[in-house]
Amino acid sequence: MQNYLELSNVGIEFKTNNVPFKALDQVNLKVSKGEYISLIGHSGCGKSTILNIVAGLYQATEGGVILEGRQVDSPSPDRAVVFQNHALLPWLTVYDNVALAVKQVFKGKKSRAEMHDWITHNLELVHMTDARDKRPHEISGGMKQRVGIARGLAMEPKVLLMDEPFGALDALTRAHLQEEVMRIHATLNNTVIMITHDVDEAVLLSDKIVMMTVGPSATIGEVLHVELPRPRDRLALAKDADYNNYRQAVLRFLYDGHQATH
Amino acid sequence: MLDSNKQTGFTAMATRLNKLRSAMPVSLNIDLAPGSKLATLMRAWLLSLVGLIVFALLWQGAANNIDTSLGKFPGPQEVLEQSKNLYSEYQRDQQNERDFFARQEARNADRLASDPDADVSIRPYTGRPTFVDQIGTSLLTVAFGFVIAMIVAIPLGIFCGLSQAVYSAINPIVQIFKPVSPLAWLPLVTMVVSALYVTESTLFSKSFITSGVTVALCCLWPTVINTTVGVAGVDKDLINVSRVIRLPPLQHVKKIVLPSAIPMIFTGMRLSLATGWMVLIAAEMLAQSPGLGKFIWDEFQNGSSDSMGRIMVAVLVIGILGFILDKLMLMVQRYVSWDKTNTLR
Ligand SMILES: Nc1ncnc2c1ncn2[C@@H]1O[C@H](COP(=O)(O)OP(=O)(O)OP(=O)(O)O)[C@@H](O)[C@H]1O
Numbered sequence: 352m353q354n355y356l357e358l359s360n361v362g363i364e365f366k367t368n369n370v371p372f373k374a375l376d377q378v379n380l381k382v383s384k385g386e387y388i389s390l391i392g393h394s395g396c397g398k399s400t401i402l403n404i405v406a407g408l409y410q411a412t413e414g415g416v417i418l419e420g421r422q423v424d425s426p427s428p429d430r431a432v433v434f435q436n437h438a439l440l441p442w443l444t445v446y447d448n449v450a451l452a453v454k455q456v457f458k459g460k461k462s463r464a465e466m467h468d469w470i471t472h473n474l475e476l477v478h479m480t481d482a483r484d485k486r487p488h489e490i491s492g493g494m495k496q497r498v499g500i501a502r503g504l505a506m507e508p509k510v511l512l513m514d515e516p517f518g519a520l521d522a523l524t525r526a527h528l529q530e531e532v533m534r535i536h537a538t539l540n541n542t543v544i545m546i547t548h549d550v551d552e553a554v555l556l557s558d559k560i561v562m563m564t565v566g567p568s569a570t571i572g573e574v575l576h577v578e579l580p581r582p583r584d585r586l587a588l589a590k591d592a593d594y595n596n597y598r599q600a601v602l603r604f605l606y607d608g609h610q611a612t613h
Numbered sequence: 614m615l616d617s618n619k620q621t622g623f624t625a626m627a628t629r630l631n632k633l634r635s636a637m638p639v640s641l642n643i644d645l646a647p648g649s650k651l652a653t654l655m656r657a658w659l660l661s662l663v664g665l666i667v668f669a670l671l672w673q674g675a676a677n678n679i680d681t682s683l684g685k686f687p688g689p690q691e692v693l694e695q696s697k698n699l700y701s702e703y704q705r706d707q708q709n710e711r712d713f714f715a716r717q718e719a720r721n722a723d724r725l726a727s728d729p730d731a732d733v734s735i736r737p738y739t740g741r742p743t744f745v746d747q748i749g750t751s752l753l754t755v756a757f758g759f760v761i762a763m764i765v766a767i768p769l770g771i772f773c774g775l776s777q778a779v780y781s782a783i784n785p786i787v788q789i790f791k792p793v794s795p796l797a798w799l800p801l802v803t804m805v806v807s808a809l810y811v812t813e814s815t816l817f818s819k820s821f822i823t824s825g826v827t828v829a830l831c832c833l834w835p836t837v838i839n840t841t842v843g844v845a846g847v848d849k850d851l852i853n854v855s856r857v858i859r860l861p862p863l864q865h866v867k868k869i870v871l872p873s874a875i876p877m878i879f880t881g882m883r884l885s886l887a888t889g890w891m892v893l894i895a896a897e898m899l900a901q902s903p904g905l906g907k908f909i910w911d912e913f914q915n916g917s918s919d920s921m922g923r924i925m926v927a928v929l930v931i932g933i934l935g936f937i938l939d940k941l942m943l944m945v946q947r948y949v950s951w952d953k954t955n956t957l958r
């Protein structure tokens with residue numbers, strides 16, 4: 352399972368008013384099964400674009416994405432997406448939001464009762480069973496994000512793609528959700544690609560941190576392997592020398608990259 | 614597992630109870646403090662009342678100063694008088710109709726008694742339609758035209774909103790026909806209906822179909838346009854969700870597009886209904902097809918001293934019915950809309 356997911360020579364060109372804009376160029380990345388990958392880089396460098404290409408929502412104009420030996424060309428529940436602003440359907444309850452995905456993905460594979468159990472199970476994973484009958488506007492931002500994660504996990508994806516899943520949250524909620532994601536990743540051992548702006552978050556959660564150069568024609572600048580033992584404890588790590596080295600490596604990359612543009 | 618099921622059961626019940634509680638009127642502790650809900654409501658009522666009274670006074674004042682060939686312009690007093698007259702005319706007509714059928718039945722019974730093989734029949738009542746009958750006809754016609762228009766407009770709008778190609782193809786047509794006055798359509802519609810609608814059934818009269826189709830042609834456009842805008846404006850993230858879980862097209866429309874576009878669709882439908890109601894009156898006047906428009910025209914031709922008062926009654930009734938129709942649409946919108954907290958006006 353060395354090359355579970357592979358991006359080879361991925362490039363994309365957008366046309367705005369017929370002016371071509373090369374957002375990504377020569378992106379190469381190999382991901383093993385069960386790995387937790389973070390994408391970090393300056394705003395506008397093309398992180399979301401990479402995620403959207405892997406999801407199949409955008410078509411790469413050069414190169415391609417291969418998952419389990421098959422080329423990716425359209426969106427699929429194989430590659431579930433947790434959107435930055437949760438993207439819950441406001442007219443459905445928490446339960447129904449997850450149910451919509453589950454009913455579509457497991458149509459003909461699970462019975463009604465099995466689906467119900469599976470939905471409930473996923474809501475339990477993110478501790479959202481109590482609010483299952485609430486609508487999105489009745490729950491907090493953190494809770495919405497958790498439902499989004501539950502919906503993603505419930506599709507039983509090969510790869511879970513998360514676009515700044517904790518971006519809009521306060522520090523405490525964010526820490527809490529990070530713990531939950533770590534716990535879930537430890538139990539399910541799923542492959543995750545997460546976009547983040549937060550260096551601590553990247554080091555705490557990831558096996559690999561993928562650092563991107565600034566655009567246009569952005570590409571992968573450096574890949575940092577984080578070899579901290581799991582389970583990781585944020586308080587213990589704060590004093591850990593390795594942890595701080597990793598942090599500094601990422602910060603140095605981002606800082607240098609930033610200088611280059613100005 | 615069992616335990617958690619029980620717990621979620623309780624939670625669900627608690628939520629339901631809470632909902633019930635918030636739905637109950639808080640009539641027990643009436644709060645009249647300034648700024649409270651009831652106080653605001655009473656203030657609004659009071660202000661509308663003041664507005665109406667001021668309007669009536671101004672109207673009376675102006676009416677006294679306008680002399681026409683048919684006498685003074687009708688004031689509120691006169692209008693009230695005429696509306697009473699119109700209503701009693703309607704009652705008298707109802708009585709006539711009952712008497713008419715009673716007479717026929719009595720006569721038939723007599724004939725059957727003397728000759729059991731007699732060929733008896735009941736002839737329909739053919740009185741002149743009263744004001745109330747005309748209101749009924751107009752409402753029925755506008756409903757007919759509106760329903761046809763919606764059956765066409767909503768799916769058309771959905772297609773236009775979903776596909777840029779369909780939109781580009783249809784947009785010029787919409788833009789050209791949208792500003793066309795109903796009166797321009799009317800002669801054509803009349804000719805086409807006379808040519809195509811040949812049937813023995815007396816269920817719908819030709820004039821009913823003609824007015825209905827004219828209404829439909831005019832109230833199509835606001836709904837087409839608003840539905841298109843609503844459907845095209847569905848949040849991109851939600852569309853991406855639908856793509857990721859691979860919802861088939863019909864499900865995509867049902868689960869994602871329609872709920873998102875409902876507010877815009879209803880905005881369009883309300884505009885359409887208002888347009889349709891206005892168009893209908895004009896069409897009835899011009900085509901002399903039964904309805905409130907014809908009532909007004911007949912009164913105008915009649916030219917008695919009561920005519921202007923009776924026309925004024927019709928004007929007010931048209932306004933009030935238009936208002937009620939809009940409120941009905943609003944109620945339907947409240948009923949189908951998922952967002953009950955949204956203040957609709
Ligand atoms: N659909 C599109 N059409 C045209 N240009 C696009 C499109 N999507 C992205 N871009 C451009 O590609 C570049 C990368 O955008 P992207 O959203 O991937 O950045 P990002 O790294 O996710 O930024 P952020 O951290 O702010 O979310 C930007 O310059 C953006 O303007």
Ligand SMILES: [Mg+2]
Pocket residue numbers: 398399400514
């Ligand atoms: Mg982004």
